[in-house]
């Protein structure tokens with residue numbers, strides 16, 4: 441049985457490989473993006489807690505997150521600064537939704553990252569170039585500018601660095617040759633002008649493609665959920681209050697979940713002294729936990745993530761619209777996620793200490809059925825219709 445699966449895998453791998461070799465670069469399509477005459481205002485985009493994209497990048501917090509990080513000498517750690525301009529992000533939006541970025545004009549970033557699902561696609565694993573399946577579940581894109589660790593295995597800490605990865609990744613977009621992409625974009629009616637507006641030159645380069653894409657991705661913010669209006673963290677618009685059930689849920693969340701899904705972004709505290717950070721020595725690298733941990737999904741992980749079954753502690757903003765859940769999309773509902781935390785945690789050797797009981801037993805989270813309903817009611821308050829519908833994040837080839 442196992443042998444035949446292995447054999448099939450080898451056969452299909454060989455088949456896939458030979459297919460790619462014979463693929464012709466398809467002609468560019470004639471679709472033209474519809475753009476507003478004045479670019480959308482990306483730089484005033486609101487982050488939770490009152491920051492804007494502009495103030496955030498001007499302060500050079502960049503990927504340092506809200507809790508700005510410091511090195512051992514107390515100097516701010518500033519490895520890259522993402523400067524967003526409205527023209528740059530506008531170009532990035534077109535690139536994000538343009539299928540020309542894939543080898544055969546079939547896949548764009550937006551194929552997998554769909555706005556109405558907080559930039560996920562509702563699938564456990566996604567279909568990329570030539571129907572090939574991604575090895576992990578598509579991640580939501582939300583306030584990435586305020587996150588230090590990107591991807592399920594926290595492998596990237598740099599937005600600019602990540603933007604080009606999927607394009608050249610064979611599974612996702614199959615575009616393996618940058619020069620070919622540059623020629624393709626230069627031959628369209630709209631790109632030279634958009635590059636000129638964004639960078640002052642109509643000459644297209646890999647660096648500028650990358651910069652524009654990361655400016656757009658970096659400007660995707662969410663700060664207008666019911667939660668934000670209750671907490672006052674959206675700093676504008678009407679305030680709101682939680683229902684009794686939501687308030688109970690928030691309390692339970694604080695007690696059981698917020699040690700990992702922390703702060704206004706519901707991500708790990710990976711500051712130098714944070715539980716999932718560098719343990720006081722952020723720059724040393726060796727002790728940096730990169731905001732990831734092991735929650736005992738399996739005894740043996742098919743995918744070990746960052747290593748030892750550690751995966752990024754993901755943001756829970758807009759969680760109601762990003763099903764299915766976990767790095768492999770194994771859970772369809774939030775009930776199933778909660779059942780994992782109450783009954784499903786496996787005593788993996790590298791399990792997070794929070795879930796470790798005596799004598800390598802598991803210490804689960806204890807929640808009654810009604811308490812689970814309350815937690816879910818609270819999680820539902822994290823949905824932000826403003827972000828899910830904002831025209832500035834929408835597909836310019838669609839409307």
Ligand code: HEC
Pocket residue numbers: 536547548549550551552553566567568569574575576577578579580581582584587589590591592593602603604606607611612613653657
């Ligand atoms: C075929 C589907 C697919 C396409 C196309 C795709 N992605 Fe992704 N994206 C994924 C998957 C799957 C992951 C998680 C990968 C992993 O962790 O190994 C991901 C992760 C990300 C993340 C990390 C989010 C976080 O919070 O850590 C960002 C940002 C991102 N993609 C941006 C892009 C951009 C920009 C493009 C286009 C250039 C793109 N993606 C194209 C499937 C896709």
Ligand code: HEC
Pocket residue numbers: 693696697698699700701732733734735737751752753754755756759762764765766767768774777778781792794795805815
């Ligand atoms: C010890 C840290 C930790 C605690 C405590 C914790 N989580 Fe998680 N959570 C994680 C990690 C890590 C993942 C991703 C695991 C993976 O995909 O392999 C995750 C994933 C999730 C997901 C899926 C997110 C997605 O985008 O797929 C949800 C929902 C979630 N947690 C909710 C909760 C709730 C609700 C609680 C409290 C009842 C909780 N978590 C407690 C670390 C934690």
